[in-house]
Amino acid sequence: MATVTYSKASRIYPGQERPAVNELNLEIGDGEFLVLVGPSGCGKSTSLRMLAGLEDVDAGSIYIDQRDVTHLPPKARDIAMVFQNYALYPHMTVYENMAFALKLRKTSKSEIDRRVKEAAGLLQLEEYLSRKPKALSGGQRQRVAMGRAIVREPQVFLMDEPLSNLDAKLRVQTRTQIASLQAKLGVTTVYVTHDQVEAMTMGHRVAVLLDGVLQQVDTPRALYDTPANVFVAGFMGSPAMNIKTVPLNERGAEFAELQIPLTREQVEAARAEGGDGKVTVGFRPEDCELVSPTEGGMPVVVELVEDLGSDANVYGHAALGGNSERFVVRTDRHNMPNMGDTVFVRPVAGRSHVFHAATGGRI
Numbered sequence: 001m002a003t004v005t006y007s008k009a010s011r012i013y014p015g016q017e018r019p020a021v022n023e024l025n026l027e028i029g030d031g032e033f034l035v036l037v038g039p040s041g042c043g044k045s046t047s048l049r050m051l052a053g054l055e056d057v058d059a060g061s062i063y064i065d066q067r068d069v070t071h072l073p074p075k076a077r078d079i080a081m082v083f084q085n086y087a088l089y090p091h092m093t094v095y096e097n098m099a100f101a102l103k104l105r106k107t108s109k110s111e112i113d114r115r116v117k118e119a120a121g122l123l124q125l126e127e128y129l130s131r132k133p134k135a136l137s138g139g140q141r142q143r144v145a146m147g148r149a150i151v152r153e154p155q156v157f158l159m160d161e162p163l164s165n166l167d168a169k170l171r172v173q174t175r176t177q178i179a180s181l182q183a184k185l186g187v188t189t190v191y192v193t194h195d196q197v198e199a200m201t202m203g204h205r206v207a208v209l210l211d212g213v214l215q216q217v218d219t220p221r222a223l224y225d226t227p228a229n230v231f232v233a234g235f236m237g238s239p240a241m242n243i244k245t246v247p248l249n250e251r252g253a254e255f256a257e258l259q260i261p262l263t264r265e266q267v268e269a270a271r272a273e274g275g276d277g278k279v280t281v282g283f284r285p286e287d288c289e290l291v292s293p294t295e296g297g298m299p300v301v302v303e304l305v306e307d308l309g310s311d312a313n314v315y316g317h318a319a320l321g322g323n324s325e326r327f328v329v330r331t332d333r334h335n336m337p338n339m340g341d342t343v344f345v346r347p348v349a350g351r352s353h354v355f356h357a358a359t360g361g362r363i
Helices: 044-052 094-104 109-122 138-151 168-185 196-202 220-225 230-235 264-271
Strands: 004-011 021-028 033-037 059-064 079-082 156-160 188-193 205-210 213-218 242-247 252-255 258-261 278-283 288-291 298-307 311-320 323-332 342-347 353-355
Touching: 004 044, 021 044, 021 059, 021 213, 033 044, 033 168, 033 196, 044 059, 044 079, 044 156, 044 188, 079 138, 094 109, 094 138, 109 138, 138 168, 168 196, 188 196, 196 220, 205 220, 205 230, 213 220, 213 230, 230 242, 230 278, 230 353, 242 252, 242 323, 252 278, 258 342, 264 278, 288 323, 298 323, 311 342, 323 342
Parallel strands: 033 188, 033 205, 079 156, 156 188
Antiparallel strands: 004 021, 004 059, 205 213, 242 278, 252 258, 278 353, 288 342, 298 311, 298 342, 311 323
């Protein structure tokens, strides 16, 4: 096991002005499961490949267990990587695939046999050891790829979107297996995904990237409850947070007929640094309530209702500052409106998120 440290690590691809990863500072604890998440092109896979030694580090350094590995070849870093496409040898059996790296190291046959069977037991692959990859399902192939990494007993596991080729049900099942397996093995793990649900459910901490820049790193709960800026607020959570930039007055934010109260400090912070009399306010779909027309809610015309069984997502639009703005509210399924209805929405007091209109930072 080991710690991992990115120290102002940057990667600039030839012919590109903007770094794919820009001065990444990140410390990953011994035995921690850290998830790198963000939209396509944000630099998360590049960050992982820099750690693996598959991409050059143009500036800064990377350390594994306080050893500078910035310019070491991949085989000298004591890492094991699980790829999106599994990368199994089709002509080899499951046993041979899992044992291959150990054979290259000239590990003894008895030690190879012990490690492979131990990993197969952890992954419930014992009955498939004599099969070839073409005889396995996608989920079984993914477990073989995991097993191949486990038998090497590396200091760090690296996983690059390992579940993206699986169907929805299998993704849920496999992510549970990976999280519990990591907890059992205690190996430091860096996991890349674009799926924020995976990030929220698997990681001890989550690092959110945008355009190669680290936006925030924290526990899933902290990211959800106290996002550092507008991007993190909108990216984490499904359906996404309702985020609107609205006029600011002495009492707070003006949402059409609805007034969202802000503290004096928030009003002052919103006016600083070119706030221009506006403030950005966000509230999550579950932090809203449907009220009667006399209770001071914002009128929203319903466009779509998603009945999820336990509850429902209500999508609609409201007139805001002369524009038609989209909103989504989560409600009890026994209280579902119909398409075309006008409902009155009011954020739950104290659960709004406030950001600076110009900088996007939390205030």
